[in-house]
Amino acid sequence: MASLAWLLIPLFAAIGAAIWGSWAARDRTQGDISELAGYARFREAMDKVDPSRAKAAAHSGSDPV
Secondary structure (H helix, E strand, O other), rough: HHHHHHHHHHHHHHHHHHHHHHOOEEEEEEHHHHEEEEEEEEHHHOOOOOHHHHHHHHHHHOOOO
8 A cells, every 4th residue: 555655646746747837838928918008008108298397398498307
């Protein structure tokens, strides 16, 4: 019976490794598209000039930040 227990340990390790390997190799590109679109929206928002800050900078003679 003890030898059977020692044979089950590598079997369970192999099953665990197969489960972990399939989980680690899964396709995770699904979320990248929405994240890239969100980053593009963020960049567009950061590129916009706030009218009140632009007016204040024009009166002070400096560039808007």
